[in-house]
Amino acid sequence: MVEATRDVVVLGAGIAGAALAEHLSRRSLSVTVVDPRTPAAGASGRAAGIVTEQLWNEWDVRVARETREEYRALAAASDPDAFSDAPFVRLTANPDVAAGLLDALTRLRGWGVAVEEVHADQLRTWFPNGRFDRLKRAIASKSDACVTPSSITALYLASARARGAAVAYGAAVETPHFEGDRWVVESGATTIRCRALVVAAGAWSKRLLAELGSPLPLTPYRTQAAVLRPPKLAPTGIGVSVHDLDTDVYARPEANGRILAGDGTERVESDPERFVQGADGSFLAHIAESLGSWFPDWESSDVVGAWAGVCTATPDRRPCIGPLRSDRELYVITGFNGFGVMRSGGAARRLAELIAEPTSPTARAALEPVLPERFHGRADPFPPRPGFTLEGGDVPRF
Numbered sequence: 258m259v260e261a262t263r264d265v266v267v268l269g270a271g272i273a274g275a276a277l278a279e280h281l282s283r284r285s286l287s288v289t290v291v292d293p294r295t296p297a298a299g300a301s302g303r304a305a306g307i308v309t310e311q312l313w314n315e316w317d318v319r320v321a322r323e324t325r326e327e328y329r330a331l332a333a334a335s336d337p338d339a340f341s342d343a344p345f346v347r348l349t350a351n352p353d354v355a356a357g358l359l360d361a362l363t364r365l366r367g368w369g370v371a372v373e374e375v376h377a378d379q380l381r382t383w384f385p386n387g388r389f390d391r392l393k394r395a396i397a398s399k400s401d402a403c404v405t406p407s408s409i410t411a412l413y414l415a416s417a418r419a420r421g422a423a424v425a426y427g428a429a430v431e432t433p434h435f436e437g438d439r440w441v442v443e444s445g446a447t448t449i450r451c452r453a454l455v456v457a458a459g460a461w462s463k464r465l466l467a468e469l470g471s472p473l474p475l476t477p478y479r480t481q482a483a484v485l486r487p488p489k490l491a492p493t494g495i496g497v498s499v500h501d502l503d504t505d506v507y508a509r510p511e512a513n514g515r516i517l518a519g520d521g522t523e524r525v526e527s528d529p530e531r532f533v534q535g536a537d538g539s540f541l542a543h544i545a546e547s548l549g550s551w552f553p554d555w556e557s558s559d560v561v562g563a564w565a566g567v568c569t570a571t572p573d574r575r576p577c578i579g580p581l582r583s584d585r586e587l588y589v590i591t592g593f594n595g596f597g598v599m600r601s602g603g604a605a606r607r608l609a610e611l612i613a614e615p616t617s618p619t620a621r622a623a624l625e626p627v628l629p630e631r632f633h634g635r636a637d638p639f640p641p642r643p644g645f646t647l648e649g650g651d652v653p654r655f
């Protein structure tokens with residue numbers, strides 16, 4: 258039996274837990290990341306890796322921008338292929354959605370996002386084989402990016418390790434308990450006592466938090482992606498990500514002229530322990546039809562690989578990041594609603610600041626819109642809401 262004492266144990270070695278470990282160890286806190294699987298075995302190893310500022314509120318925009326620059330620096334230092342600049346285009350053939358897209362343009366600009374309307378001639382320079390006669394409106398944010406989420410997770414963990422953090426994975430993790438003034442975490446043959454415990458367990462967080470007596474309203478849901486090889490695309494491929502608002506299908510550049518395509522949110526709950534890990538035939542038909550309506554060549558793409566992963570929804574689509582019970586220093590970072598890659602770096606930095614200084618009003622204010630206390634301990638069931646699509650109502654949001 259190995260015994261260890263740490264300031265913080267982070268449960269979960271996905272991109273959020275890995276980023277948090279890095280930011281905690283930068284603040285000279287001793288930290289162990291514990292995961293019963295391998296790093297990025299959950300949603301982070303299955304994500305598309307689009308990083309965009311076309312988001313839902315100003316907090317998101319600031320956090321995504323910071324995250325992108327952090328990923329850029331991490332990748333530049335040791336894995337340049339893990340990051341590439343890629344403008345993000347959203348388009349529609351629906352006049353009602355086009356009107357909402359104009360509202361979004363104004364709103365996003367109000368938050369300092371460099372986004373502009375683009376017309377068919379610009380789209381043709383990005384996608385020479387595209388067909389845009391149905392186009393009603395498109396907007397593009399040119400400072401966006403694509404990353405390889407598993408590589409970014411590995412880079413964070415390597416950097417955290419270099420600062421003294423430990424990563425324990427591949428052994429069963431018992432539900433932690435509180436003893437005296439410390440949390441006790443048992444992973445395989447190791448027992449770790451720590452002052453602060455952080456749940457960063459992605460779709461598994463719902464069950465884990467309930468077991469810890471601090472439930473949150475979280476709904477795990479399945480979403481799918483596929484790597485496609487279009488028949489006529491040049492080996493350099495596309496340099497731009499695109500999202501069809503009418504079908505909720507997106508595509509981003511991949512290496513060797515391929516594209517990575519996916520669709521949005523499945524509106525029913527999934528169990529991260531037993532979900533269908535492969536892609537459905539109906540999903541592949543849906544992305545082929547949707548992408549084929551704008552890029553006819555892509556409809557007959559070869560499917561190089563296809564898979565599903567489980568994300569975590571919250572009722573208001575904002576993540577849950579912050580303290581759950583201050584008497585025991587229990588924290589959470591989850592509920593990214595399918596947008597956790599693009600927000601993990603900045604979100605983790607903010608949480609690390611609060612863990613380093615739990616009474617700091619500034620650190621708390623930096624997490625105000627996402628503090629879990631907004632749910633007042635309620636964990637009622639709810640259906641996940643779509644990620645990128647236009648919703649009706651007084652304030653249409655994407």
Ligand SMILES: Cc1cc2nc3c(=O)[nH]c(=O)nc-3n(C[C@H](O)[C@H](O)[C@H](O)COP(=O)(O)OP(=O)(O)OC[C@H]3O[C@@H](n4cnc5c(N)ncnc54)[C@H](O)[C@@H]3O)c2cc1C
Pocket residue numbers: 267268269270271272273274291292293294295296297298299300301302303304305306307308430457458459460461465480481482519564565566567568590591592593594595596597598599600
């Ligand atoms: C197909 C797909 C496409 C996506 N595309 C994008 C995208 O383009 N851009 C974007 O921003 N986001 C995207 N996402 C969402 C993104 O993947 C997630 O929001 C993000 O990876 C969540 O990271 P995480 O660290 O919170 O969770 P995860 O990566 O799921 O990590 C959770 C970890 O916790 C571990 N764990 C479970 N139980 C325990 C326990 N008891 N103790 C300790 N550890 C435990 C798991 O083994 C896992 O490794 C996509 C997701 C999918 C599935």
